Amino acid sequence: MEEQIYKIDLISAFNLEHIFECGQCFRWNKEQNESYIGVFKNNVLNVKIENNQIIFEGICENNIKETVEEYFDLKRDYEKIKSELSKIDEPLKTSIKYGSGIRLLNQDLWETIISFIISANNNIPRIKGIIERLSKQYGKPIIWKEKIYYAFPTIEELSKATVEDLRKLGLGFRDQRVYETTKLIRTKQVNLEEVKNKNSKEIRETLLTLPGVGPKVADCIMLFSTLKCLDVFPVDVWVRRVMNELYFKLPEEKKLKREQIEALAKEKYGNLAGLAQQYLFYWKREA
DNA sequence: CCACAGGACGGCT
DNA sequence: AGCCGTCCTGTG
Numbered sequence: 001m002e003e004q005i006y007k008i009d010l011i012s013a014f015n016l017e018h019i020f021e022c023g024q025c026f027r028w029n030k031e032q033n034e035s036y037i038g039v040f041k042n043n044v045l046n047v048k049i050e051n052n053q054i055i056f057e058g059i060c061e062n063n064i065k066e067t068v069e070e071y072f073d074l075k076r077d078y079e080k081i082k083s084e085l086s087k088i089d090e091p092l093k094t095s096i097k098y099g100s101g102i103r104l105l106n107q108d109l110w111e112t113i114i115s116f117i118i119s120a121n122n123n124i125p126r127i128k129g130i131i132e133r134l135s136k137q138y139g140k141p142i143i144w145k146e147k148i149y150y151a152f153p154t155i156e157e158l159s160k161a162t163v164e165d166l167r168k169l170g171l172g173f174r175d176q177r178v179y180e181t182t183k184l185i186r187t188k189q190v191n192l193e194e195v196k197n198k199n200s201k202e203i204r205e206t207l208l209t210l211p212g213v214g215p216k217v218a219d220c221i222m223l224f225s226t227l228k229c230l231d232v233f234p235v236d237v238w239v240r241r242v243m244n245e246l247y248f249k250l251p252e253e254k255k256l257k258r259e260q261i262e263a264l265a266k267e268k269y270g271n272l273a274g275l276a277q278q279y280l281f282y283w284k285r286e287a
Numbered sequence: 288c289c290a291c292a293g294g295a296c297g298g299c300t
Numbered sequence: 301a302g303c304c305g306t307c308c309t310g311t312g
Binding site: 289290291292293294295296297298299300 | 301302303304305306307308309310311312
Binding site: 117119120121122123173174177211212213214215216217236237 | 292293294295296
């Protein structure tokens with residue numbers, strides 16, 4: 001593997017902070033110079049914006065242009081999506097202006113499943129720390145510019161970890177869930193290759209059979225991985241707050257149940273509900 | 288020291 | 301069916 005570089009003209013639906021800080025990924029970190037470095041698959045990339053260009057540079061297993069186009073969802077027309085969603089109502093329009101550079105990454109399904117099981121009842125700094133330790137312990141090293149990075153462990157690699165090993169890495173009560181899910185996937189009792197060919201409803205049902213995957217985690221996996229089911233609407237405490245505030249003017253949380261919020265979102269935002277969720281979430285989190 | 292934040296799950300009504 | 305305590309660790 002060797003260093004590669006790829007540049008494209010800057011597009012308006014591409015902002016590093018919007019993409020990497022909207023809660024969809026855990027392995028991208030900001031450098032001193034405002035660029036980001038991240039690990040995905042067997043790639044380590046630095047992304048920066050300079051002179052109205054987006055510059056992707058780093059160690060890339062396959063052709064960097066194709067890798068980047070796939071991972072950063074570059075073939076999807078976000079301008080069209082934003083203008084369609086902006087018509088729906090004022091709050092959504094405002095949130096879209098705020099997070100205009102958001103794109104949904106096409107992340108590896110296996111990595112997304114494990115990452116979001118770890119995300120349960122957890123905060124972002126700690127989730128990031130756990131995933132780094134898992135990768136360092138079980139993943140393959142990748143060296144770039146004298147620094148060592150670690151790929152996320154493969155199914156086989158993570159299968160070497162015992163529940164106790166996972167506990168030592170700080171997973172807490174999620175250790176058992178990650179262990180059992182890894183076993184189900186390794187033995188193909190849940191076959192990830194087959195999941196890809198199913199429809200949205202079947203995918204969700206399958207994911208929900210994995211230990212540690214409940215409704216919210218299932219939706220995140222479907223939205224943030226290569227599955228790209230844009231119609232799901234992950235409801236966490238933040239989204240619940242926004243929806244209650246925006247549409248019901250209820251100062252107290254928990255007035256609306258998760259299912260009710262989900263149903264409302266699908267009714268209002270239709271098959272782009274997942275994107276709407278991201279704009280609203282990012283807006284509320286940062287503002 | 289305690290309170291709190293964050294989803295899944297199992298046990299209880 | 302719905303509600304609620306518990307699971308673990310970091311932060312204030």
